[in-house]
Amino acid sequence: MTLAEAVASVTLPVTTKVFTESGGLHTVELPCLLEQIQDAVVSSGKDSAGGGGGATTGSVLNSAAFDEATYIRRVIGSWRTDLGLKRIPELVQALNDWHMVFTRTSGDHDLFIREIQSWAVKIKQILDPPKRLEIVGPCPTCNESHYLNGEGEWVPNPVVIEYPHDMADLKEARGYCRSQECDEVWEGATTFIWLRSLLGK
Ligand SMILES: [Zn+2]
Numbered sequence: 001m002t003l004a005e006a007v008a009s010v011t012l013p014v015t016t017k018v019f020t021e022s023g024g025l026h027t028v029e030l031p032c033l034l035e036q037i038q039d040a041v042v043s044s045g046k047d048s049a050g051g052g053g054g055a056t057t058g059s060v061l062n063s064a065a066f067d068e069a070t071y072i073r074r075v076i077g078s079w080r081t082d083l084g085l086k087r088i089p090e091l092v093q094a095l096n097d098w099h100m101v102f103t104r105t106s107g108d109h110d111l112f113i114r115e116i117q118s119w120a121v122k123i124k125q126i127l128d129p130p131k132r133l134e135i136v137g138p139c140p141t142c143n144e145s146h147y148l149n150g151e152g153e154w155v156p157n158p159v160v161i162e163y164p165h166d167m168a169d170l171k172e173a174r175g176y177c178r179s180q181e182c183d184e185v186w187e188g189a190t191t192f193i194w195l196r197s198l199l200g201k
Pocket residue numbers: 139140141142143144158177178179182183184
C-alpha cells in the first residue's frame with residue numbers, strides 16, 4: 001500500500017454491503033472512515049430526526065469513538081506541526097493537507113502508512129462490531145426453544161447468527177446455540193444456507 005492509498009482508505013467514501021433480515025444484500029455508500037469516527041463521538045438520542053423541539057434527547061458520548069478520534073487528531077496534529085502547518089480539528093482536511101505537503105518532502109512513508117492503516121482497523125472495530133441476528137424458534141440441533149441467560153432467566157430463541165458488517169467474506173459468519181447443553185456452532189457459508197432455509201419457512 002502506498003501512502004496515497006493509505007490516506008484514501010480513510011478519507012474517501014466507503015462502499016459496503018449490508019445483509020438484511022429478509023435475506024437481501026444491499027450495497028450502500030457511507031462517509032469516509034475519518035468522518036464516521038468523528039460523527040460517532042456523539043450519537044444523538046432516539047428522536048433526533050425532527051428539528052425544533054426544546055428538550056434535549058440526551059446525547060450519548062461514545063467513549064471509544066471519542067478516544068480514537070482524539071488520538072488521531074493528536075497524531076495528525078503532530079505530523080502537521082512537524083511540517084510547519086497549523087493544527088485544525090477536522091480530520092479529513094487535516095490529513096489531506098498534511099499529505100499534500102508531505103509528498104513534497106523526502107520523508108520515509110512506511111511509518112505513516114502503518115499508522116494510518118492501524119486507524120482504519122481500529123475505526124472499523126469500533127463502528128462495525130459484528131451484526132447479530134436472532135433466529136426465531138427452537139434450535140434445529142437440540143430442539144430447545146428457550147435458554148438460560150446471564151441473569152438466570154429462561155428466554156426464547158437460543159440460536160444467534162453473527163456476521164461482519166462488510167459481507168466481503170462470508171467465511172466470517174458464525175452461528176451458535178446459547179443453550180448450555182447444546183453449544184452447537186455453525187460457521188461460514190453453510191451458516192447462510194441454513195439461515196435461509198429457516199427464514200424461508
Ligand atoms: Zn441447540
